[in-house]
Amino acid sequence: MSGPAGSGIEVRSVSRSFWSGREEIRALADVSLTAHKGEVVGLLGPNGAGKTTLLRILATLLRPDSGSARVNGYDVIEDAMEVRRSIGYLSTRTGVYGRLTPLEIMDYFGSLHRMSPSMIAERTEMLFGRFDLWKLASLRCEELSGGNQQRVSLARALLHDPPVLILDEPTTGLDVIAAATTIGFIDISRDLGCCVLFSTHVLSEAEKLCDRIAILHEGEIRADGTLEELRERTGQRFLEDIFLHLAAGSVLQPGASGQGPGCA
């Protein structure tokens, strides 16, 4: 499904604050970002940088205070329903319905997306095969481990074959095999023309997968470019050092990688 003029993700000068009593927490300050069809953009940033807030705005779960955003050509406020149809969204807190089995979840969400039973069956076959979910297909989700629930959530997010994927830390909690599968799936989705924006704390994932990387810190985009562009801009070779340079403000000496604090 392709939207009107333009596609992918376009964020223009988005700001969003939260209030804790009288104290304003500026989660996003004038953020602009684009991700095109056939492109994977990684969103990196320390805890509290604003990544989830941005992804929730794009998923229409939160309204920006100012600025605008379009997903698959649709405005996140004015065309929220179209945006929801256009995206596969995975949040860090995406729950599965504990009483349902993975198969029932696919049927339920497939019918919400108005998919035909044969289309639900076809996509489920492919996704359960890929994420190795058939052996769990008839168990109640509340019986599954956290990582296996995450696999179900991911399969559910991808069920309707959306043109835009918005994934908040998609590999957190997954074992090495499931994480690699997820990364592989994102890679294939890009080749099929999807636009993918995902957040991660795993820098090696971003390094391996992303066409562009955006670094968010204290609600502001500190840098946005290809790995090569970020290297040139910071004079650092490794993404960990680039990240620390831009997000932590500390310039590491060559070879200091891995000696400093945790990377994200």
Ligand SMILES: Nc1ncnc2c1ncn2[C@@H]1O[C@H](COP(=O)(O)OP(=O)(O)OP(=O)(O)O)[C@@H](O)[C@H]1O
């Ligand atoms: N619902 C909320 N109410 C109040 N403050 C919030 C809310 N959601 C986010 N914040 C604040 O907004 C800021 C950005 O949070 P956000 O969850 O977007 O960060 P993040 O980059 O996703 O962090 P993490 O890497 O820990 O997931 C933080 O200061 C957070 O405390």
Ligand SMILES: [Mg+2]
């Ligand atoms: Mg987050």
